[in-house]
Amino acid sequence: MAFRSSTRWRFRQPSVIPGFGLALGVTLAWLTLIVLIPLSGLIWRSTSLGWSSFMSLVLDERTVNALTISFGTAFIAAVVNLFFGVVLAWVLVRYRFPGKRVIDAMVDLPFALPTAVAGIALTALYAPNGWIGSLLEPLGIKIAFTPAGIVVALVFVGLPFVVRTVQPVMEEIDKEVEEAAATLGANRFQTISRVLLPGLLPAGLTGFALAFARGVGEYGSVIFIAGNLPYVSEIAPLLIIIRLEEFNYPAATAIATVMLFLSFIMLLVINSIQAWSRRRYSNGA
Template sequence: MALTSDRGWQFRQPSVIPGFGLALGVTLSWLTLIVLIPLSGLAWRSSSLGWQTFWSLAADPRTVHALWISFGCAFLAALVNVVFGVLLAWVLVRYRFPGRRIIDAMVDLPFALPTAVAGIALTTLYAPNGWIGAHLAPLGIKIAFTPWGIVMALIFVGLPFVVRTVQPIMEEIDREVEEAAATLGANRFQTVSRILLPGLLPAVLTGFALALARGVGEYGSVIFIAGNLPYVSEIAPLLIVIRLEEFNYPAATAIAALMLMISFAMLLVINLIQAWSRRRYGYGA
C-alpha cells in the first residue's frame, strides 16, 4: 500500500514488483561509497585549508586561466556537438542510405578508442605539418597547440553523448506529426521549431550536459594537442597533476574543489532548465 500524509500526497506509487526498500538501500549505499565519500573527502580536505588560504590558491592567475580554458573550451565544444549531434541523429533516424549502419557504428568510436590515441591522431592531423594543418598554415590558421586544438579534441570525445541521447527520442517522434503540421499549413521552419524541437529539448539538454561534463574532465586526448603552455593552452586537470608532482597538495586540492563547485553549479542549472522544459512542453512528466 502506498503511504499517504494528511495532505493527501503519495509517498510512493505502489508497484507489482516488490523490494522497494532493499533496492533503495542498495542504491543509496552504492552511491555513498562510490560518489559521496570521495567528494566528501575532497570537501573536507578543502575546508581544512581555511578560507583565506583556499581563495589565495584559487585566485592564482595560472589557476584562473587554466579553469577558464577548461570550462570555456568544454562549453564551446558542447555547443558545437549539440548542433552537429542533433543533425547527425536526424540523418541516422530519418533517412535510409548505403553505409548508414557503418556511420552509426562510427559514432561510438570515441567511446572505445583510448583518449591518448585520439589525442595523438588529432595532433598528427592538425599539427602545422599535418595533413590538415599543412593546408591551414598558409592561411594563418593554427589549430594544434592552441585552445582551438582543445576544442577539436573535446568535440571528438563529446559528440557520441549528444547523438546517443537524442537519437532514441527522435525515433519515437512519429512522422505523422510532421505530416499533420504540414497539412495544417506549417512550413519547415515552423514544424522544426514548434513541433520537433520542444520534444527534443530535454534530450538535447541532457546530451549537452553530458558532453560538457566529459569535456571539463577530459585529459588524455587534450594534453597531446594542447601544447600545455601556461596562460595559453594549459587545462585545469593537467595543472592538478603538475601541482601533485610538485607535492603542492593544497594547490591541487583547491583547483579540484573549484572544478567540483563550478561543474556542480553548471550541471544544476542545466538540470533545472531541463526540468522546466519538461513541464513547459509536457514531455517526460
C-alpha cells in the same frame, strides 16, 4: 479526513515488484561509498586550508586561466556537439542511404577508443606538419597547441553523448506529425522550430550536459593536442597533476574543489532548464 491526510503523505513504493527497500538501500550505500565519501573528503580537505589560503590558491593567475580554458572550451565544444549531434541524429533516423550502419557504428567510436590514441591521432592531423594542419598553416590558422585544438578534441569525444541521447527521442516522433504540420500550413522552418525542437529540447539539453561534463574532466585526448602551454592552452586537470607532482597538495585540492563546485552549479542550471522545458512541453501537449 484525518485518515486521508495521513495516507496522502505515506511513503509509497513505486512498483509492485518486491525488494524495493533492499534495492534502495544498496543503491544509497553504493553511491555513498563511491561518490559521496570521496567528494566529502575533498571538501573537508579544502576547508582545512582556511578561507584566506584557499582563495589565494584559487585566485592564482595560472589557476584562473586554466579553469577558464577548461570550462570555456568544454562549453564551446558542447554547443557545437549539440548542433551537429542533432543534425547527425536526424540523418540517421530520417534517411536511408548506403553505409548508414557504418556511420551509425562510427558514432560510438570515441566511446571505445582510448583517449590517448584519440589525442595522438588528432595531433597528427592538426599539427603544423599534419595532413589538415599543413593546409591551414599557409592561411594563418593554427589548431594544434592552441585552445582551438582543445575544442576539436572535446568535440570528438563529446559528440556520441548528444547523438545517442537525441536519437531514441527522435525515433519516437512520428512522421505523421510533420505531415500534419505541413497540412495545416506550416513551412519547414515552423515545423522544425515549433513541432520538432520542443520535443527534442529536454533530450538535447541532457546530451549537452553530458558532453559538457565529459569535456570539463577530459584529460587523455587533450594533453597531446593542447601543447600544455601555461596561460595559453593549459587545462585545469593537467594543472592538478602538475601540482601533485610538485607535492603541492593544497593547490591541487583547491583547484579540484573549484572544478567540483562550478561543474555542480552548471549541471544544476542545465538540469533545471531541462525539467522546465519537459514540464512546459508536457503541459502544452
